[in-house]
Amino acid sequence: MKNYLSIVKYYPDTNRDEGFGIGLILISEETNQSIARISSERLRRINSAYGIKKSALIEFAMDEIAKKSYDKKTLDYNAVYENGNIRYSKPQIIDSADLLKKFNELYLKFVADYYEEGFETTSTLKKEIPERLGGKLRRKLQSNILTKERLNIGYDFRDNSIGNFLIGSSKIDFIGGNGVVYAGEIINLDLNEETLQRNLFKIITLFEALEKTYPKRFSQSECKMLVLTEQALNPEKEIYMDKLNTWNKKAGYDLVIKQSLDDFQNNIENDVQEKNIVRYDEWIKTV
Secondary structure (H helix, E strand, C coil), X not given: CEEEEEXXXXXXCCCCCCCEEEEEEEEECCCCEEEEEEXXXXXXXXXXXXXXXXXXXXXXXXXXXXXXXXXXXXXXXXXXXXXXXXXXXXXXXXXXXXXXXXXXXXXHHHCCCCCCCCCCCCHHHHHHCCCCHHHHHHHHHHHCHHHHHHCEEEEECCCCHHHHHCCCCCEEEEEEECCCEEEEEECCCCCCHHHHHHHHXXXXXXXXXXXXXXXXXCCHHHEEEEEEHHHHCCHHHHHHHHHHHHHHXXXXXXXXXXXXXXXXXXXXXXXXXXXXXXXHHHHHHHC
């Protein structure tokens, strides 16, 4: 059954071409059914990152979007003529016999930012959200006595001066220190494009913030970018691997490619033992 999808995008600054998916509209011309949903939590986080105060006008517009019924003509019109803070992508054809099921799948893919902490959704959707790759790695590191004792796992820089450098998520998968800071993040190349780009920006910004904060206790090679071999060899992800290889060669950040999460755990465990790494919250007391 042929349906049409339009992504609702929020542009915090209309002078810049930076839009974020905050909602979806999916319609069926055959059944005249339409489903629309907006993420108020996503909007709140975006505004917080950009330092924008709560806008009653935008919130009213979001409520109206969620309440309306849509058809193909309306989606086409919105995609062409709506050019303010709220804009719409050009409708694309989606084939599915179950409109609601397909809508939930697409909402998770394009809007539900499950990589960031604090995402709230319905209990039905929560059951469909897969555990993120970083969560799996953190769980493995937490289950290992050595890495659990010697590293801060899932450390949040929110209350640290480094948090002032960051936009969006302020957590890192693992961090500690020896003579220099030792930190790393696993990068999931299977995420949707918008989320993946934001995650790459976050980790590079975080590494740069660490360097600016601890210029005499910093080594680029001790900042780890972790990628699974299967994803690294995927031709569709070549553009992102080119970026990571550039950061590895030009900036010196360590690009670690392994077959499995177990391999990453073993590699990190060996580093912790051989380099006598201690927890970051202990290490900063010596800086």
